[in-house]
Amino acid sequence: MSADPIYTEMIIEYSRNPSNFGKIENPHIHRHDSNPLCGDSIDLYVNVDGNKITEVKFDGKGCAICMACTSVLTEMIQGKNLEEVKNFKKDDLLSELGLGHLIKTSPVRIKCALLSLKALKYGIYSYFVDKMNDTEAAGNLKEEAASLY
Ligand code: FES
Numbered sequence: 001m002s003a004d005p006i007y008t009e010m011i012i013e014y015s016r017n018p019s020n021f022g023k024i025e026n027p028h029i030h031r032h033d034s035n036p037l038c039g040d041s042i043d044l045y046v047n048v049d050g051n052k053i054t055e056v057k058f059d060g061k062g063c064a065i066c067m068a069c070t071s072v073l074t075e076m077i078q079g080k081n082l083e084e085v086k087n088f089k090k091d092d093l094l095s096e097l098g099l100g101h102l103i104k105t106s107p108v109r110i111k112c113a114l115l116s117l118k119a120l121k122y123g124i125y126s127y128f129v130d131k132m133n134d135t136e137a138a139g140n141l142k143e144e145a146a147s148l149y
Contacts, residue, residue, distance in 0.1 A: 006109065007064060011097060015064035020074035022057045028131070031123030032060075035111045040066055044074075044119045048127075051082045063112050065099070070116035072096050077120070086124055086141060090148060093117055110149045121145035 024030075024045035034041035042060035046053055056074040073093055077085045094100045094113060102110050122145045128138035 006099070006102070006106075008098060011064055011068040014068035014071045018058075018067050019071040020057050020078075021059060021071075023059050024055060024057050027055075029123040029127045031119040031126070033115055033119035033122070035062075035066075035115055038063070038112075040112070040115070042066070042070055042116060042119060044070075044116060044123055046077075046120075046123065046127075048082060053077050053080050053082065053085065058116065062115065065109060065112040066115055068097060069093060069099075069113045073116045073120065082124060082127075083137075085120070086139065088117065088120075090114055090117060107149075114148050118145050118148050121148070 023043070024047060027045040028048045029046035030043065032041065032043045040060070040062035042058050042062060045055075045057045047055040056078050058070050058074060062070065076093070076096065077088075090103070091100060094102060097113075099113055102113055121141045125138045125141035125145065128134045128141075
């Protein structure tokens with residue numbers, strides 16, 4: 001696995017020691033998502049206070065890229081405003097791990113890298129629509145999530 005240049009030291013380290021790994025009981029936002037072809041799946045848990053993200057955790061299993069990207073995503077959104085996080089683009093996450101080239105070169109790996117962002121966008125969408133009854137705030141998050149990869 002380490003012969004592939006995609007597996008940088010940072011990705012391997014994150015996959016061994018994922019950030020914010022664990023579960024939140026009764027979170028404000030919870031979303032499960034998976035890549036059925038490889039069998040990997042994650043659960044993302046988020047607590048908010050007002051519009052601010054106060055706590056993020058995830059659990060589940062995935063390949064090194066999936067674990068690393070999910071870890072980094074949880075770090076990036078901690079303490080941020082939901083409005084800001086809503087607008088996260090795939091490049092924001094991929095470039096954090098030097099994986100921007102994945103968009104063009106690896107349609108399979110892109111699913112690993114963006115699984116958590118998809119879960120996050122669907123999760124925030126459900127939070128706004130189902131819990132806050134605010135479809136305007138949800139915007140086009142659902143469409144964005146569906147078209148990530
Ligand atoms: Fe399953 Fe990467 S191989 S998420």
